Amino acid sequence: MGMGSTPIIILKEGTRRERGKDAQYNNINAARTVADMVKSTLGPRGMDKMMLDALGDVTITNDGVTILKDLEVQHPAAKMVVEVSKTLDEECGDGTTSAVVILGELLKRSLDLLDADIHPTNILKGYRLAGDKALETLRSLSIPTGIDDAVSLRNIATTAMMSKAVTGSREHMADLAVRSVSAVAEKRNSHYTVDLDNIQIVKREGGSMDDTELLQGIIIDGHPPHPSMPRKVKNARIALLSSALEVRKTEVSAEIQITEPSQLQAFVRGEENTLREMVDQLKRAGATAVFCQKGIDELAQHFLAQEGMLALQRVKASDLEKLSKATNADIVTKPADLEKGDLGSSSSIEVRKVESEEMTFVIGCKNPRAVSILIRGGTKHVVDEIDRSLDDALNVVRLAVEDEAMVSGGGSTAMELAMRLNDYADEMGGREQMAISAYARSMEAIPAALAENAGWDALNVLIEMRKAHKAGSVHAGLNVFTGKVEDMVKNNVLEPLRVNSRIISAATEAASLIIRIDDVIAARSGSAAGPSMGGEGEMPEE
Structure with a gap:
C-alpha cells in the first residue's frame, strides 16, 4: 500500500x-x-x-x-x-x-x-x-410613555398577560404590577430605575386569583417566639438587628470554675443583667417591635414580652433589607448602637394565619421603597402560573418605566x-x-x-x-x-x-x-461513543 x-x-x-x-x-x-x-x-x-x-x-x-x-x-x-x-x-x-x-x-x-x-x-x-x-x-x-402614564403601563402589563391563565383577572394583576413598580421606582438624574428585588413575592395556596393583593410593606414568614408577646402592634416603631440578642460566647474554649452556690447565682444574674440591659436599650430608643437576623435568647424573649414588644428571630437577611427599605429603618449591629433615628415605622404589625401557616405582616409603611405581593390561588399549579404571569407583567412595566418608550x-x-x-x-x-x-x-x-x-x-x-x-x-x-x-x-x-x-x-x-x-x-463520552454526528474521526493524508 x-x-x-x-x-x-x-x-x-x-x-x-x-x-x-x-x-x-x-x-x-x-x-x-x-x-x-x-x-x-x-x-x-x-x-x-x-x-x-x-x-x-x-x-x-x-x-x-x-x-x-x-x-x-x-x-x-x-x-x-x-x-x-x-x-x-x-x-x-x-x-x-x-x-x-x-x-x-x-x-x-x-x-x-x-x-x-x-x-x-x-x-x-x-x-x-x-x-x-x-x-x-x-x-x-x-x-x-413614562411612570406617570398609568393607563399605558396597565395596557402593557395586560398585553403581556393576555396568553396566560390569569386572563379573567388580568386587569387586577396589571394594576398590581403598575402600582408595585411605581412604588419602588427610583429617580436617578432624569430617568427612573427599578429594582424588582424590592418587590417581595409571597405565594400561598387558598382563595382565588382576585384575592392576590399588594401590601405597602413586607411579609415575614414566621411569628413571635414567645406566647406572651403581642400579636398586633399599632403605629409600630421598628428596630432591625443583624446580630443575636444573646449573651456573646467566647470564640475559644473556656471554663468557669464555681466553688460555691453564690458564685453560680452571680454568674446567672450577670447573664440576666446583660440581657435585661439589651432590652432596656431597645426600650430607651423607643422600639415597640424588633426584627433580629439571628436568634433571641429565651430570657430576652421573656423581657421583651414584659415590655410589650413584638419580636421575630432568624429573619432572612434579604427580608431584613426589604424591611429597611419599606420602613426606612437602619439595620444596626447591636442594641447599644440603636438610636431613635435608626427606627423605622409602620401603621400596623400583625400576625395572621394564612391557610395553615402564621405570617407577620408589616404594613401601612409611609412611602415604602419595598413592597409585597401576596399571591393567592386555588391550587399550587394556579399559584405558580400567577407567579409567572406577574413576573412577566412586572418586567414589562419596569422596562417601559426605565426606557419611557413602547411599541x-x-x-x-x-x-x-x-x-x-x-x-x-x-x-x-x-x-x-x-x-x-x-x-x-x-x-x-x-x-x-x-x-x-x-x-x-x-x-x-x-x-x-x-x-x-x-x-x-x-x-x-x-x-x-x-x-x-x-x-x-x-x-x-x-x-x-x-x-x-x-x-x-x-x-x-x-x-x-x-x-x-x-x-x-x-468527543467520546465515557466508555461509549458520543452522540452520533456522522462523519469519521480520521482525516486521510493529502
Whole structure:
C-alpha cells in the first residue's frame, strides 16, 4: 500500500465528526425543532404544554422560557436556543417565545439560501445589516410613555398577560404590577430605575386569583417566639438587628470554675443583667417591635414580652433589607448602637394565619421603597402560573418605566419592520440582498403564528396586514379574537420597546452563531461513543 493512502489518525477513537453542509443542516434543523415546540404557545390564543419531570411533577404552562428550561435537550445547537430564551428572560422577563419563533424562521430561510449556493458569510452579512436596520426602524416606531402614564403601563402589563391563565383577572394583576413598580421606582438624574428585588413575592395556596393583593410593606414568614408577646402592634416603631440578642460566647474554649452556690447565682444574674440591659436599650430608643437576623435568647424573649414588644428571630437577611427599605429603618449591629433615628415605622404589625401557616405582616409603611405581593390561588399549579404571569407583567412595566418608550403589539411592529426591510433590500445589491429579503420574510412569522394559533387563515391575515401597512397604518395588527386587522394602539395592545429590541438582537445573534458552524466534533463520552454526528474521526493524508 502506498504512503498516499495511509490514514492519519488525529482524533481519539470513538470521536464523531460532522462537517460541511451536513453539519449546518443538522444544527439548523435541531434548532428549528426546538422553535417549533413553542411556536403554538404564542399569543392570547396559544396552546398550553404539559411538562412532566423525572419525579412525576406536572407543570402546565404556555410560558416559553418555562417550557424550554424543562426540556432536557442534548443537541448543542438546540441548547443554544434554550440559552437564548434564558438570557432574554433574565434581561427582559418577556419576549422569549417571539425570539425563538423568529430565530427558527431565520434558520429556515437560511436553508433556502444555502441550497441556492449563497455562502454563509454572505448570509451572515445580510442578516447583520437587516438586524441593524430593524433596530434603527424600531426606534423610529416607538411611542413615548413614562411612570406617570398609568393607563399605558396597565395596557402593557395586560398585553403581556393576555396568553396566560390569569386572563379573567388580568386587569387586577396589571394594576398590581403598575402600582408595585411605581412604588419602588427610583429617580436617578432624569430617568427612573427599578429594582424588582424590592418587590417581595409571597405565594400561598387558598382563595382565588382576585384575592392576590399588594401590601405597602413586607411579609415575614414566621411569628413571635414567645406566647406572651403581642400579636398586633399599632403605629409600630421598628428596630432591625443583624446580630443575636444573646449573651456573646467566647470564640475559644473556656471554663468557669464555681466553688460555691453564690458564685453560680452571680454568674446567672450577670447573664440576666446583660440581657435585661439589651432590652432596656431597645426600650430607651423607643422600639415597640424588633426584627433580629439571628436568634433571641429565651430570657430576652421573656423581657421583651414584659415590655410589650413584638419580636421575630432568624429573619432572612434579604427580608431584613426589604424591611429597611419599606420602613426606612437602619439595620444596626447591636442594641447599644440603636438610636431613635435608626427606627423605622409602620401603621400596623400583625400576625395572621394564612391557610395553615402564621405570617407577620408589616404594613401601612409611609412611602415604602419595598413592597409585597401576596399571591393567592386555588391550587399550587394556579399559584405558580400567577407567579409567572406577574413576573412577566412586572418586567414589562419596569422596562417601559426605565426606557419611557413602547411599541404596538399584535404583530403590527413585526409587519412594519418586514415592509421596511423589503424596501431596504431593494436598495442593496449583491447576494446580501437575498439575505435581507429572507430576514424580512422571517419577521412575518410573528403575525402568521398569531393567526394560526387563533384559528385564522395565516395567508389571508398577512395579505390584509400588508395592504394596511402599505396604506400607512404602521400600527395595524391582528385582533386574534375577531380575525380582523385593526389599529393596535387603539386596541390598547402595547409592548415595551426594549423587549422588541432584544428579540431582534437575540434572534439575529443566535442565528448567525448557528449558521457559522460548519464542523461539529463530538468527543467520546465515557466508555461509549458520543452522540452520533456522522462523519469519521480520521482525516486521510493529502
